[in-house]
Amino acid sequence: MPHKPITGLNHQQFTTLHTALNNHLTWFKPDQKPRKLTLAQALKITLLYHRHNLTEELLAGFYDVSQPTISRTINLIEQALVKILRPLIQPLGKALDAPGSLVIDGTLIPTWNWRSLRKINFSGQHKRAGFNHQVICTVDGKLLAITDQLPGARYDAYCFKKHGLEKYLNETTLADKGYVGLGLLTPVKHKPGVKMSKAVKDNNRVINTPRAVVERVIAQIKTWRVLHSVFRRPLGSYERVFSSGGWVGVFGCWAPLMNNAHIPDY
Structure with a gap:
């Protein structure tokens, strides 16, 4: 359960963002190797990184994955967030x-x-x-x-x-x-x-x-x-x-x- 002091978002905000990502990304693809992290975990990791500027090695230890996995995950979620939220830009x-x-x-x-x-x-x-x-x-x-x-x-x-x-x-x-x-x-x-x-x-x-x-x-x-x-x-x-x-x-x-x-x- 995400908490605002940890991720910067409350539960409703987290759910809204997770739903938007889920509609934008095909997280688990049948023809590819299953990901070690769920989409919710990937979003939470990215929020933890941005909110607290934690090192990728530390996040990898929290989720029992490798540092390269954390790096790829953060990059992927960031790229998706930019595209999803871009329509909110006003002149x-x-x-x-x-x-x-x-x-x-x-x-x-x-x-x-x-x-x-x-x-x-x-x-x-x-x-x-x-x-x-x-x-x-x-x-x-x-x-x-x-x-x-x-x-x-x-x-x-x-x-x-x-x-x-x-x-x-x-x-x-x-x-x-x-x-x-x-x-x-x-x-x-x-x-x-x-x-x-x-x-x-x-x-x-x-x-x-x-x-x-x-x-x-x-x-x-x-x-x-x-x-x-x-x-x-x-x-x-x-x-x-x-x-x-x-x-x-x-x-x-x-x-x-x-x-x-x-x-x-x-």
Whole structure:
């Protein structure tokens, strides 16, 4: 029986996802060798991996199978999840069509410091390698969209422009000082040797207080440990893991992490 703290989904959500997979995949084929794992076990293993970022060797020990079996199983379920949940994607413009002010911030999903990509993926700000994603939510904490990945060496201002977010966000959108000069509502930067007036400090406080909600949204996203702990797999599989793991989050009632995805109301 799946439990939300273990898989990130409650029983009903797990059953819904299992049914969708069962309709999409022919798990046991008559002309092939029987699989060592049932479809329910395969889905649970994939959820355990995404939720807790467990090693494949440990999962293999739990289910008394080999590590290559676990690896093949996770890859197969991830590929199926991406296809099954892709119809839930909505255009970024529609996803961000929400009343009131929005809040944006960037976050780094850490990865192993692969030698071939050290220069473009290493974030000097965070002192680690990873991918940059832009997170956009409402002031009451409803996640609206997460953009696709860009190299961790890129600052938030670059990512904002690269994704073309200026077409959807304006001066009513709250942001931190990393977005100064992009037409958003940002705090005033402190200039060395210049004393900041009380009025400016009060204005910065007015902006920063509601903006803090995006930090809580990011923390909630990263309860899926594969997006918080170091991503250990080859970087070529990152987009698939990010997409499938995040879309599963729809059923966990927090967010689909597909490229420029929108959270449907369930």
